[in-house]
Amino acid sequence: MPRLLVLHHTVSPALHALAEAATQGASTDEVEAVEVVTRPALLAGAVDALEADGYVLGTPANIGYMSGALKHFFDQCYYPCLGATGNRPYALWVHGESDTAGAVRSVELVASALGWRRVHLPVSVVGAPQRSDLEAVRELAATVAATLALEMT
Numbered sequence: 456m457p458r459l460l461v462l463h464h465t466v467s468p469a470l471h472a473l474a475e476a477a478t479q480g481a482s483t484d485e486v487e488a489v490e491v492v493t494r495p496a497l498l499a500g501a502v503d504a505l506e507a508d509g510y511v512l513g514t515p516a517n518i519g520y521m522s523g524a525l526k527h528f529f530d531q532c533y534y535p536c537l538g539a540t541g542n543r544p545y546a547l548w549v550h551g552e553s554d555t556a557g558a559v560r561s562v563e564l565v566a567s568a569l570g571w572r573r574v575h576l577p578v579s580v581v582g583a584p585q586r587s588d589l590e591a592v593r594e595l596a597a598t599v600a601a602t603l604a605l606e607m608t
């Protein structure tokens with residue numbers, strides 16, 4: 456059964472709501488036979504990345520970049536994953552207070568260097584997450600799950 460890793464850095468209620476939405480979307484009843492594993496970015500490492508078949512990434516924007524927690528994850532798993540995880544599907548959501556563009560770009564650069572395949576446009580949420588934002592993150596995560604189900608089962 457393909458495994459979907461939902462990776463997040465959660466330091467506030469807004470981020471918690473978005474991470475919950477990501478896990479809900481990844482586990483949608485509309486997609487069968489995909490195992491969902493949710494991990495805080497600070498507790499995840501190369502084994503988690505290698506053992507997954509696709510990724511849903513979530514991070515706050517921090518000084519125009521991804522969070523240090525997600526960067527730490529990538530620092531740990533970059534070389535083990537390089538050449539071993541190419542073409543795996545992923546999608547990204549970012550939360551910020553004003554401007555998430557730099558954070559989105561920073562993650563996309565690393566994902567692209569690893570050869571990961573973006574299967575949904577990034578979802579950027581600014582300020583308190585609205586119902587539509589939570590739904591957008593659910594839909595994003597469900598898209599990665601559906602991609603795995605279609606391609607691997």
Ligand SMILES: Cc1cc2nc3c(=O)[nH]c(=O)nc-3n(C[C@H](O)[C@H](O)[C@H](O)COP(=O)(O)O)c2cc1C
Pocket residue numbers: 466467468469470514515516517518519520550551552553554555582583
């Ligand atoms: C050190 C620091 C840097 C931040 N940098 C950015 C930034 O570059 N762009 C942005 O939109 N938000 C930025 N933020 C806001 C965080 O993304 C935001 O606090 C986080 O997503 C949690 O949201 P909340 O505080 O509304 O719950 C920053 C916050 C901190 C603490």
